[in-house]
Amino acid sequence: DEWTYEHIAYRNPDRWGTARDVDGDSVFAAADAAYPSVWDTVDRGTGETVCVPRTPGPVLYGVRGDDPPDCRAAAARIEGEAVARARLFVTNQGTDAHLLDGDIPNAADGRSYRLDGTVASPPESREGGHVFFGLADGSSRIRCVAFEPTKRFREHVRRLRVGDEVTVCGEVAAGTLKLEKLAVRGLCRVEAVTPTCPDCGRTMESAGSGQGYRCRDCGTAADGREQRPLERTIQVGWYEVPPRARRHVAKPLVRGGFDAPVHPER
Template identity: 40%
Template sequence: MAIEAHLGLDDIDSPRGGCTTHFSSLLVERLSQDGVKWLDYPNLVRLNPNVPYRTRGNGAVALRFKADKEYAKNVLEIVREIFPSYIERGYRNTNPGVVLILGDPTEEIREFGAKALWRVQPLGHVRTMLTENDIPHIASGNGRGLIGAVSAIGNTLEDDYTYEYIAYRNAELTDEDRGVDPGSVAEMNREMGDKTFANLDEKTGQILIQPNGPDPVLYGIRGNEPEDVKHAASMIDSAQPVERWMIFRTNQGTDAHLTNLLSINKLRPYLSARVRGKVSENPRMIVGGHVIFEVEDESGSIECAAYEPTGDFREIVQKLIPGDSVELHAGVRPASRQHELTLNVEGMKI
């Protein structure tokens, strides 16, 4: 008898190589050979970007499929076969987690995943949940990847979503230059128009589809339809060949982490939130080019920061005056000896 299965994976990467999505592509290939029936594209779920111990992009993966019950129950054994030759045990911030849920994810799992998009979820909470519900899982290091693995399963992307085509290079070539051709990216960007996004910086010409680290990702193209990202990828030239590729359904580019509107007195370190208030101080520029200003609402006030890399946005912030009503899209930076609790502003409505 076939049964529905949801396999969540996270933190199978490090700054020195490896990649959760690449590992997932290896699993998809293996499970496809074994004849599972896929229920969805692989899901790539971007979690709270303000979590301090996040890996690159803070993205976790969920694979959803149907298979014979006995096969599905033993999928973690397939993961264990591949794990030893892939994960980097020597890096202290690589803490892989893999979770297998048979049947439809419970409301508890869905709620946990929804909260992980914008707040910090405790590792102890997820361990208790897995133990009490007898949910099969694998953990390495401190097991923090279990948080993302459960969260990916719980986020079934039923609201806004996009697609991402990720091309991978040979793992033996990760120390070499990818050589993605800027001209081909620019031409693809012109031809695809608004069917894809975040391909390059229109002002500087910087290529945005190509990562910089020594990981297997050659490039990634984001868009609104799977056919569009696949077609866009066919136009890209690179010095290194594409060894494999996979299309993910994802919340990338949807601002899923900014769905919660919070009053200032409800803000806590590392939350992602929208905050409405009025500017209470004239913006000022500090050493390093950062612009600092203050907003207040009925519950309190908080210092806000727009950083130098935000370019034109920082210039707009400098034009704010006391009394302006704003809605800030931001992450909460914890207090330190140098500053109080601060909103790191990534977007704004006036």
């Protein structure tokens, strides 16, 4: 079994329900000093202090990591209101303990999976900023979504193309997998395009169903579409949502143990 640790600092009871007084600069300095042993303390892309809760409650902050002394040391660097008490907990946070190895035909709502497949429909940005694409395994398909709060992760999703081979991770709800991370296994390197005329350089037009293409000016013909090299802006490897959007149980790429190159978010 894999375990991680969380150092939780608690507020004085008379402060419960009031705005937390935590110095953001000190949180970022603590995160920089302890990374990568301590992770998901901040989100450097958005400037958020992820370890500080936004909801009312007794917790002032929680520092998660792989090594208890490093968690305590990072917490000691954080400045702010007085800490009433602190405790270190052994947890399954950051372990992917929730993920099951599955396949698309048998993926059930309410469970979280790793699923292999081929991108079957191009990424589509919809109202609210969510990005959807279809994933197929033979004749079976599932819809995948990167929700708006995943922010910059959506840019990686938008770079996928039909034919790319990927592994997706996340919870299935209403037949849709909510992306937590994905691995690009293989990239489609060519695309089928309408042929151009070798004489005049213009794009040919369809000559009719099953009759190929023809240049209306020169009369040249082609049997079908031609293959053109496709320049890709995404690499093979693992991509993840940023710390601000990560479930506590989801494993950050920086923790290692993945089966392909990783592109961690900080």
